Amino acid sequence: MNTLLAWLHAPWPWYVSGPLIGAMVPLMLWIGNRSFGISNNLRHLCAIVQPRAVGVDFFQYNWREHSWSLVFAGGAVLGGFLAGVVFANPQPIQLSIDALTMFSYWNVPIGGGFLPPVLFDFNWLSLLVMFGGGILVGFGTRYASGCTSGHAITGLSTLQPQSLLAVLGIFAGGLFSAHVITPHLFSIFW
Amino acid sequence: MRFLPYFLAGLAFGFVMIKSEAASWYRIMEMFYFQSFHMFGIMMSAIATGLTGVILLKRFWHPRTLEGESIVIPQKAPGRYNYLLGGLIFGLGWGIIGLCPGPIFSLVGMGSIGALAALAGALHGTWLYGLAKNRLPH
Numbered sequence: 598m599n600t601l602l603a604w605l606h607a608p609w610p611w612y613v614s615g616p617l618i619g620a621m622v623p624l625m626l627w628i629g630n631r632s633f634g635i636s637n638n639l640r641h642l643c644a645i646v647q648p649r650a651v652g653v654d655f656f657q658y659n660w661r662e663h664s665w666s667l668v669f670a671g672g673a674v675l676g677g678f679l680a681g682v683v684f685a686n687p688q689p690i691q692l693s694i695d696a697l698t699m700f701s702y703w704n705v706p707i708g709g710g711f712l713p714p715v716l717f718d719f720n721w722l723s724l725l726v727m728f729g730g731g732i733l734v735g736f737g738t739r740y741a742s743g744c745t746s747g748h749a750i751t752g753l754s755t756l757q758p759q760s761l762l763a764v765l766g767i768f769a770g771g772l773f774s775a776h777v778i779t780p781h782l783f784s785i786f787w
Numbered sequence: 788m789r790f791l792p793y794f795l796a797g798l799a800f801g802f803v804m805i806k807s808e809a810a811s812w813y814r815i816m817e818m819f820y821f822q823s824f825h826m827f828g829i830m831m832s833a834i835a836t837g838l839t840g841v842i843l844l845k846r847f848w849h850p851r852t853l854e855g856e857s858i859v860i861p862q863k864a865p866g867r868y869n870y871l872l873g874g875l876i877f878g879l880g881w882g883i884i885g886l887c888p889g890p891i892f893s894l895v896g897m898g899s900i901g902a903l904a905a906l907a908g909a910l911h912g913t914w915l916y917g918l919a920k921n922r923l924p925h
Binding site for chain 2: 608609611612614615616617618619620621622623624625626627628629630631632635636638639640642643647653654655656664665666668669670671672673674675676677678679680681682690692693695696699700707711712713716717718719723724725726727728729730731732733734735736737738739740741742743744745746748749750751752753754755756757759760762763764765766767768769770771772773774775776778779782
């Protein structure tokens with residue numbers, strides 16, 4: 598019992614979490630021929646709240662047909678609560694020495710959890726950065742019709758060439774901003 | 788009851804997003820600087836498992852879905868620029884906020900205010916795409 602609890606609280610190594618994430622692909626197919634992915638819910642949420650008078654046609658469809666997807670996202674929210682609050686990891690995150698050195702060089706203090714307080718705690722500047730980055734994530738995932746789960750995991754494991762294009766784009770964009778923008782971002786905070 | 792399997796699958800997915808630390812901004816930066824094998828290990832083992840699982844499902848076990856249909860893998864719509872450019876724009880955001888949509892949902896469940904701001908941004912970005920869709924190359 599105690600070992601099970603300790604295991605639920607600890608972070609899981611890549612060779613446990615990776616296969617569990619990958620198993621989502623056959624699982625969703627088996628449940629109901631669904632493509633595993635989550636970012637479509639951003640579109641459904643827009644469709645739910647868009648007033649008829651605004652009328653952007655991309656959001657005019659019967660979102661109720663996609664209720665299963667919204668339920669999946671609801672499950673992910675609760676899963677996050679369970680893993681991050683109920684079974685929270687009491688230990689600080691175990692990063693590589695190189696990463697720790699880099700973060701101290703960037704002037705990003707490592708807090709108790711696995712998110713940097715400078716970006717994720719309540720502060721108008723951080724909220725603005727997170728909101729702005731969120732706009733890129735939302736715009737890009739819908740433009741590409743999918744995110745890391747829909748393209749890198751589902752698309753690549755079902756051998757779809759469109760997903761390979763998306764993954765190349767995602768990685769190129771991420772490399773660029775992580776190297777050219779993010780290191781300089783923190784000078785605005787201090 | 789029809790939705791229960793989706794709810795449980797989502798629950799497992801959200802749980803693993805946190806436990807794998809794929810929802811950690813630090814882990815994503817570490818990945819983009821090639822400083823640890825962790826995230827690459829997750830990606831590669833996930834793809835290998837997905838691939839094996841789908842082959843087992845299609846070639847050997849070929850069950851019916853829970854709703855009684857035969858298994859058909861949904862195909863991505865044809866296109867080129869939308870996948871590449873959309874991916875690029877998403878990647879630009881990912882390299883800054885260190886969150887992709889899966890972690891955004893699970894971190895909102897954890898009560899992260901930063902993830903909530905990212906979710907609000909992502910909804911606005913999605914809406915902007917809907918507005919601009921017909922003027923973009925696909």
